[in-house]
Amino acid sequence: MKIVAVIGAGTMGNGIAHTFAQNGFTVKLIDVSEAALEKGMTTIFTNLDRMLAKGSITAEDKMKTITNIICYTDIEDGVVGADLVVEAATENLDLKLRIFRKLNELCSHNTIFATNTSSISITRIAAEVAHPERVIGMHFMNPVPLMPLVEVIRGNQTSDEVTKITMTLAQKLGKNPVEVNDAPGFVANRILMPMINEAIETLHTNVAGVTEIDTVMKLGMGHPMGPLQLADFIGLDVCLSIMNVIFEGFKNPKYAPSPLLVNMVNAKKLGVKSGEGFYDYSENKKAEKVAKQFL
Template identity: 65%
Template sequence: MKKIAVIGSGTMGNGIAHVFAQHGYKVSMIDINQNALEKALATISKNLDRQVSKGLLSETDKANTLANIETFTSTEDGVKNVDLVVEAATENVNIKLDIFRELDKLCPEHTILASNTSSISITKIGAVTSRADKVIGMHFMNPVPVMKLIEVIRGYATSDEVTKQIMDLSRKLEKVPVEVNDYPGFVANRILMPMINEAIYTLYESVAGVEEIDTVMKLGMAHPMGPLQLADFIGLDVCLSILKVLHEGFGNPKYAPCPLLVNMVEAGFKGSKTGEGFYKYTAGSKEVVVSSQFKK
């Protein structure tokens, strides 16, 4: 594989483009919004500067990485002659299915189509294409340049050959791939999201406050970040979407989203990306304080 296309230039999309470009791959970063693409390039440059300051990369490495990235607002232009597409659009099943229908029509016959979905069925995505054997999940972790894990998800029809190619490719990115089968939430979010949901229920039922819940999990369970702050970091809307997939996929009430989470998302409190969730985030400040709605 030499040429990669990434669909979406948000947090995950620009991180995925960054990592591929840093490892010498030619990357087409595709987004319908030109401003979003420019913002993504600025983010990648800033993150590369951080790596340079830590001695992980040289200025030449940074320049080469940026030179490997080309941006497109046209999917048709961006996927010409690519060997792999990694879709990193919003976690919405209908949006993803539409994207894969389009990719199937536009991409060369040999192109592997991967999704960075954190919960949506790879089998379902593959079924809307004529190449289900070449459809696979590549679930990168956030922040992509730092986190080592990639969940590699096999759909029902994904071939052994394609799975091996993606496992090998992940190692070339200096990541650790873990192969999992296609069930709701896969491994990471099947375990993580119920924990986050239970933490929200613990707050909802007034067992303890935001800081108290996060402190117990950080100091008592050695988690680097408490579950409520982690939910803010992931995005409360994303957490809600994943819980809905788990609830629908398994039909088990234990996955039902906490009413507090539902209300917060509907009210626009989606976490760090909107400036407020369980905590309040101020641009340019490292100080994070409990949201006023949860202060005693």
């Protein structure tokens, strides 16, 4: 396996492209938006410069990584010759299904299809393609170049061979792959997102404030980042999307998204990406609580 196509140049997509390219793969980074590709490549340059400054890579490593990435706005051109396609588009079922139907038309039946979905059923996505046994989940963690875990998710029809290849591939990237089975939220988000949702509900019911909740979880539970701050970094829209998938999958009221989470997403208070969430991230203000206006 030498050529990897990555669909989506956003936070996860550019991180995945960076990681493969740094480990010697030819990467074809695909996004319909030229601006998204430029932003994604800028992020990769910035992250490589940080690694260079810390001494974790050399200047030669940086240049090799950059030259290993080729950008495309046309998916047909981008996936030609790819041994592996990693879909890292927005966490939206309809969009992902459209992408996989297109991949089914464009790629060889030997091409492995991986999705970086954080919650959507691998089995459902695989139903859109011939040879569904070649579809698998590769759930990378953010930031991809630094986080060691890859959650490797088997769909109902994913073959043993494809699973083995994917596990080995993740190890070649310097990651620690963990094999799990297909279920709403898989393992990582089935545990993490209800915890974040419960923290939001704890705020919503006025048990404690934002900093107090985060402080309890950091100092009392040893978490490096409080759940509300983590939600801001993930994106509250992403948190809501995942909670909806888990809720729909299990039909259990305990997984219902907090009304506060819904209200904040509706108000476009999405966290770091929008400049405001449970904390304020605007340049001219210190981090402060802003969620109270939605209570």
